[in-house]
Amino acid sequence: MSDNGFVGLVIISHSAPLAQGLAELVGQVAGPDVPIEAIGGGPEGSLGTDGGRVLEALQRAAQGSGSVVLMDLGSSVLSVKAALGELGEDELALLRVADAPLVEGAVAAGVMASTGDDVDGVLRAAEEARHARKL
Amino acid sequence: MPASSELATLVRLPENVALHARPAGMFVREAARAVAEIRVEANGRSANAKSILDVLALGATGGTELVMSASGADAAEALERLAELVSSLT
Numbered sequence: 739m740s741d742n743g744f745v746g747l748v749i750i751s752h753s754a755p756l757a758q759g760l761a762e763l764v765g766q767v768a769g770p771d772v773p774i775e776a777i778g779g780g781p782e783g784s785l786g787t788d789g790g791r792v793l794e795a796l797q798r799a800a801q802g803s804g805s806v807v808l809m810d811l812g813s814s815v816l817s818v819k820a821a822l823g824e825l826g827e828d829e830l831a832l833l834r835v836a837d838a839p840l841v842e843g844a845v846a847a848g849v850m851a852s853t854g855d856d857v858d859g860v861l862r863a864a865e866e867a868r869h870a871r872k873l
Numbered sequence: 874m875p876a877s878s879e880l881a882t883l884v885r886l887p888e889n890v891a892l893h894a895r896p897a898g899m900f901v902r903e904a905a906r907a908v909a910e911i912r913v914e915a916n917g918r919s920a921n922a923k924s925i926l927d928v929l930a931l932g933a934t935g936g937t938e939l940v941m942s943a944s945g946a947d948a949a950e951a952l953e954r955l956a957e958l959v960s961s962l963t
Contacts, residue, residue: 769902846926853905
């Protein structure tokens with residue numbers, strides 16, 4: 739992930755199109771500065787999660803200003819937890835895992851990251867999305 | 874000037890620009906540069922101008938009138954910049 743001074747996002751979903759589509763949406767709202775990595779689907783391109791790709795993505799994301807990781811459901815969460823267990827302290831210090839709804843959290847986090855806020859500010863924006871009202 | 878003084882300004886979205894996706898992101902980023910607390914009202918709803926989810930939930934379509942209010946040290950400048958941004962959205 740590029741180190742341009744902005745906090746990045748890692749989006750992890752069971753579905754590659756879902757992860758990519760969300761990355762596209764966040765890129766549109768947040769602008770071009772925020773590095774976004776979309777990891778979706780299982781090893782065979784099926785729906786699912788690929789622990790190896792998740793781990794590699796987190797390693798890439800643990801650079802520069804750091805990254806906030808957002809997941810969809812179930813095994814995506816488990817694969818992130820497993821990957822975190824493989825990382826060193828220096829890498830962990832640059833990552834935050836958001837307990838947040840995926841779409842709203844990613845949009846809120848992306849815009850916050852685009853303002854140049856730090857990884858804790860971006861995490862807070864993602865998690866505040868839990869309380870956002872649509873109606 | 875008392876610290877609590879609130880300034881307000883009214884601006885209309887260009888006819889063909891809704892406050893969605895890219896324009897909403899630009900609006901929130903500009904608002905976030907200010908120290909002042911800023912709110913924006915449209916369609917009878919009120920949003921924190923620094924919250925993208927709040928601003929998106931306004932559902933402000935092209936031509937909608939936005940009432941922006943701000944209080945804080947740089948309130949006047951912030952409103953001026955936001956009004957300029959809204960009128961120049963494409």
